Amino acid sequence: MQQIPTPPVKAPAPAAVPAPLAWWRTWWRSQPPTHQDRLAMLAPLLAVLLFLAAIAAALWYLRAEEAERAQEAVRRDAEYAQQRLRLRLLERQEQLMRLARDVSGGDMEPPEFVARAESLISQYPEWQAITWIDQRRQVRASHAAPTLANSQLRMAGELLKDGETDGSFSLARDLQQPVYSQPMRIGDAAPLLQLHVPLMNEQGRFAGVVMGEYSLDGLLRYGTPTEVLARYAVTLVDGSNHLLAGTPLPPRDGATRLLPWTTRASGHEVPVSLVGNGLQLRAQAYRTSPGVIGSGMFWLVGTLSAMTVWMLLATWRHTRRRMQAQEALVAEMNFRRAMENSIVTGMRVLDMHGCITYVNAAFCQMTGWSNAELVGQRAPFSFWPESDYEALHARLRDELAGKTVQGGFQVRMKRKNGTLFDARMYLSPLIDPHGQQTGWMTSMTDITEPNRIRAQLAASHERFTVVLEALDASVSVAPLGSHELLFANKLYRQWFGSLATGHLQLVAQAGVPAATPGGESGDEVDGLMGLPTDPLTSAQSENAEIFVPELGKWLEVRSRYLNWVDGRLAQLVIATDITPRRQAEEQAASQAERAQSVSRLITMGEMASSVAHELNQPLSAISNYCSGMIARIRNRQIEEDALVAALEKTAHQAQRAGQIIQRIRAFVKKSEPNRTLSNVDEIVGESVELAGIELRRRSVRLSHYVAARLPHLLVDPILIEQVLVNLLKNAAESIDNARRPLQQRNVELRVVPRQVDEQPGVEFTVLDTGAGLAPEVLDRLYEAFFSTKSEGMGIGLNLCRSIIESHQGRMQAENLYNGTEIAGCRFSFWIPLAKPADGTINSIANTRNRG
Structure with missing residues (x-):
């Protein structure tokens, strides 16, 4: 029976990783461990900060909602008070208009007008004065409340004098309808609001006005509902924001106003419609809630958040210190390894039995043998010349015995190619962390080139001395403030001998500044006064022509300052015989x-x-x-x-x-x-x-x-x-x-x-x-x-x-x-x-x- 092969069962495919997550994993694995540790420490700190920000935002939002509701209530109550105030003004206006109609009909005399005015003022306390003024601006009759100031009283027979009343009188005459004046203040008296109602005679002509004057304080007190006055500080202000009536809330403390979570005091302003923009009704809500600062929850959340942030920062700082110490250790090891590999001084370590245990790259490069060929060798070493075996063996025995030479010693070494070179070696004991000596550290420097340069310098110095001795000019160098002669050539010695007297004589006759030797003068004068303040490399030389009677010669003296080889400040003087030239110049003259x-x-x-x-x-x-x-x-x-x-x-x-x-x-x-x-x-x-x-x-x-x-x-x-x-x-x-x-x-x-x-x-x-x-x-x-x-x-x-x-x-x-x-x-x-x-x-x- 033929068996039908079953198809192979495919392994389930791995779940596809979302592209952003895969990119994040790839990026995270590409970062070094130090960056990963830093980012891992920043994540909790960022989470705490976000939590604190969310709490602050929620508190701010609730506070804003509360402030908005309070503002809406203030606006609503202020408009309600404005309507009540407007109705009261309309009622008083209607009463004044009835009084004006009676006056216009000619049935009322001044005594009767005063009686009617007295009745209205006693019945409505916001009235302060009611005055009858004819068309010639003359007061016919007037009655005022006992609380009115003397400066605001109007007597029968006087003319209108203040400009604001006169302007409102003219406006009522022209418009032939009631006119409210802007609130006005006379002296230190309380401000008044005036209403001018025109009087028309039987022929329809203007016959004057009946002027009623309101007390803004009384209007605010009796026209504003008591429930509004209980909840808000209600005031009346003019168009320039000057207080007319009422008591405003004091401004909040400046530090409180600067806090970001505080809100401004709720308030609203509406104009009194009959009077216009010249009279504003302002309502400010009393502060009843403790606010954000007084909330215990806010302080609890803030304290817990601050503690969490502090602990995260402390942990992050401790971890950062450990990472810095680790990085410093690695950097120090790398630095020492790089310094050791970059120096040209060869380093060799011998143990206590004379076996090489370490050589650096410079030693290998200097001798030509590799590190593997040198480490483990014993005397005689491969870099010893055969002709110097005995001397080098003796030197090695002295090294192992601790007989070191201060300043090092010079030996000859052999390279792998057979060439020889001069080296200077310095020896020091190698001590382990326990204070025990484990060997000897030897540093070796190739001094073949310095020896060659030293020989060339010696030859150059000899040639230089020969040239100076053969010059036909006197050359001398002496330090400032001393009679010592540092250098003098042959001609100087022939002229002046081997003392510095001639040098000082040339300097004195040429008038060149020079320091006086210390201790020879009692004057408290700086001996170095007159020396150049510029660097000696840029100081200009000074020339002078002098006659030396002892020699019978004219000399051209050139001098300049220089730093001698021992660091002292010295003066170089070159004197040339110019007697023939001077004679020629005199002859030419x-x-x-x-x-x-x-x-x-x-x-x-x-x-x-x-x-x-x-x-x-x-x-x-x-x-x-x-x-x-x-x-x-x-x-x-x-x-x-x-x-x-x-x-x-x-x-x-x-x-x-x-x-x-x-x-x-x-x-x-x-x-x-x-x-x-x-x-x-x-x-x-x-x-x-x-x-x-x-x-x-x-x-x-x-x-x-x-x-x-x-x-x-x-x-x-x-x-x-x-x-x-x-x-x-x-x-x-x-x-x-x-x-x-x-x-x-x-x-x-x-x-x-x-x-x-x-x-x-x-x-x-x-x-x-x-x-x-x-x-x-x-x-x-x-x-x-x-x-x-x-x-x-x-x-x-x-x-x-x-x-x-x-x-x-x-x-x-x-x-x-x-x-x-x-x-x-x-x-x-x-x-x-x-x-x-x-x-x-x-x-x-x-x-x-x-x-």
């Missing part, structure tokens, strides 16, 4: 002085014909005067007065000729440069007199302008006059060579104050109308022995610029243009003002000129 004198002689030589012509006039006049006087004396035709007048004229011409000769002599006289505080007007006057001779010969007009109150200049006046005369003469020659017509032959000299680079000074400018300067001439204008004149020597302008620059001034030249045509040339030079100082200015200037 002497040559410059002679060149200046030669230039003045050349200038006067070029002006010789002009000077002769200038002298010819006074000499001819003297000759004529003398010849005339002789002839007249011989003929006995002259009187004493005429003779005296002729002699005076002769003397004047002789003085004129003498002044010309004296001025020329002073100009060409060779003299030592002498810088003094000179008057600019006198310099310009002397220059114009000298140059005027040449300008008049060439028919050139000279005009000059000197600014008023110019300060004095620290200059040599003869040299400045030489520059001005040279520039004026060149200007006249340029005009003459350009063959300008007579009306264009002008030279102008201007002297004005001017600032250059924020430094005050005086500028001298010479402007001419000549042919100007060509571009190639401008480039070589101040070049020595370059001249545009066929007979010129080419030292005039070069010497002028040298004179101006020796006075710390500047000189420049430029062409003047009229469109594209050259209309002349302008030469100008600027000299700075003399700085106020003592009499050492002249001596310094003279020293510079001589040097």
Whole structure:
């Protein structure tokens, strides 16, 4: 019988996991254990916080519901009181209107009106006064309650005076219907509410009003239902929220109002409809319930929740501390392992029998053997050189015996490839947690490269010493505040010996700040005063030129501060013999002085014909005067007065000729440069007199302008006059060579104050109308022995610029243009003002000129 195979039974498929739950499981398993612990601790805390929030929300909701019900009750009762108040006002208005109709009919006289008013006021206590006013605003009759203030009483025959009553009177007259005025207060009296009912005569014309005045206090007391007054604080306020009647509730405490679960006091405002928005009825509910804060359930739930949160936070903090301690331990182990693997110092541990138990990665890298090959070895070790076995065995025995060397020791080691290297080893005992020594820790550093660098430094130091010894300058270094000499080269020792006296002498003569050795002066002055405050690397060196009589030499002294190798602040002084250079400079200065004198002689030589012509006039006049006087004396035709007048004229011409000769002599006289505080007007006057001779010969007009109150200049006046005369003469020659017509032959000299680079000074400018300067001439204008004149020597302008620059001034030249045509040339030079100082200015200037 054939058996029919049964189909295999499929295993039931696992229940499908919802997608959000599967995502949550995957995310949770992907988090590290520390994050899982933190999240597990946050879940109970979050649950407690949510529970507390739910309780607070429920309490707040119940409180809000209660407040809403109370507000609805206040609104309802306030509207009910407003209706009652409105009905009472309508009743009083109707009574006043009946009284007005009786008055309008003409059947009522003032006494009867007063009686009716008295009856109404005594019957209805809210009435305060009822007044009859005619169309002329005159009070006909009035009756007031005894409680009305005197300032509010109205007497028969008086006119209306207050503006509010007058306005309501006019409005009632215009509308011809009852009009309520806004509540008004007169002085300190209680505010009143007025009702104006118009009076109409038989012809239908306005005959006045009957004015009734209400007491707002009485209206509130008798018009508001007693049950409303019992439950609420009812008040009447005006449109500006000013209290008119009633007693409001005091404001709640500020701290209570700031609590988030408190609600505002229930209240409602409605306008009194007959009066309008000017009178508002306000009702405020009295507080009867203790509120949320007074609820014991609230405090119980809050206390339990706070305790739960505190315990959860304490548990979470304790767990967090344990996790932090665990993480710190793991981090410390990783840090020590990483530090051990990253340092270049080799570490080796020997047990008490000399067997290697541990080596770090740096030791393996340094020797070339692996950790497995080194751990377990005994002496002789594979990294020992064969030639040093005996010395290293002895060193190992000393190590195991505890004979350590302070500061380590140097040995030679062998790499796996057979190369040797120098190493320094330090030994220290290895102590276990129980205080027992278990071995020796040895640290090894490769010092092959430091040894090589040390040898190179020694060679470099030797070369440096050789170079300093061979210098042709004296080099010395001395610490501040001491007579010790730290370094001196060969030339210094030849000049000053091996003591610091020469160093201090150079510093003192050069005027370089230096500290005085301590203990040599009783003054309480800081010995380091005057040293540079900047870092020594950025301090500028100081130069000075001094003369040393003991050596008979001029020395250029350069000094600067530096930190010596031992950390002390020291001063380096380099002295160079500059005696040949100073002699050359003195010779050059002497040559410059002679060149200046030669230039003045050349200038006067070029002006010789002009000077002769200038002298010819006074000499001819003297000759004529003398010849005339002789002839007249011989003929006995002259009187004493005429003779005296002729002699005076002769003397004047002789003085004129003498002044010309004296001025020329002073100009060409060779003299030592002498810088003094000179008057600019006198310099310009002397220059114009000298140059005027040449300008008049060439028919050139000279005009000059000197600014008023110019300060004095620290200059040599003869040299400045030489520059001005040279520039004026060149200007006249340029005009003459350009063959300008007579009306264009002008030279102008201007002297004005001017600032250059924020430094005050005086500028001298010479402007001419000549042919100007060509571009190639401008480039070589101040070049020595370059001249545009066929007979010129080419030292005039070069010497002028040298004179101006020796006075710390500047000189420049430029062409003047009229469109594209050259209309002349302008030469100008600027000299700075003399700085106020003592009499050492002249001596310094003279020293510079001589040097």
